[in-house]
Amino acid sequence: MSLMNRKREDGAVLPYFIIIVAAFLTMAAVLWLTRDEARAPSVGSERAALRKENLTENTLAAEQLMNSYGVVNAEKGIYQIPIDRAVETMIREWKSPEKALATMAERVDLATALPAPPPEAPSEFE
Numbered sequence: 001m002s003l004m005n006r007k008r009e010d011g012a013v014l015p016y017f018i019i020i021v022a023a024f025l026t027m028a029a030v031l032w033l034t035r036d037e038a039r040a041p042s043v044g045s046e047r048a049a050l051r052k053e054n055l056t057e058n059t060l061a062a063e064q065l066m067n068s069y070g071v072v073n074a075e076k077g078i079y080q081i082p083i084d085r086a087v088e089t090m091i092r093e094w095k096s097p098e099k100a101l102a103t104m105a106e107r108v109d110l111a112t113a114l115p116a117p118p119p120e121a122p123s124e125f126e
Contacts, residue, residue, distance in 0.1 A: 067082045076111055076113070
């Protein structure tokens, strides 16, 4: 009897082996067929010129932001100043650290202050 059981066990392995091999071959075929779609396009001269143009535009925009005055939030008194001017101001203010820390704390409180809550609606019983 044990010989009959052994033959059944040996025969039951073959279908599983075939299914596993077929799954791997299917995956390999899918990867082979989609290999061109997964590749990034090569960077040609047109693409390189476009990248250079975008880099130039971004650099000019960043320089303009760093070297110009502007209004960030007029209600809270937040303004943009050129970076050189900001560095000079920080050096001047931080000559006395205690006063600079107090000023910085005031600025943070002002910049992060929540607006006043809206008035409550009057009750219908009043």
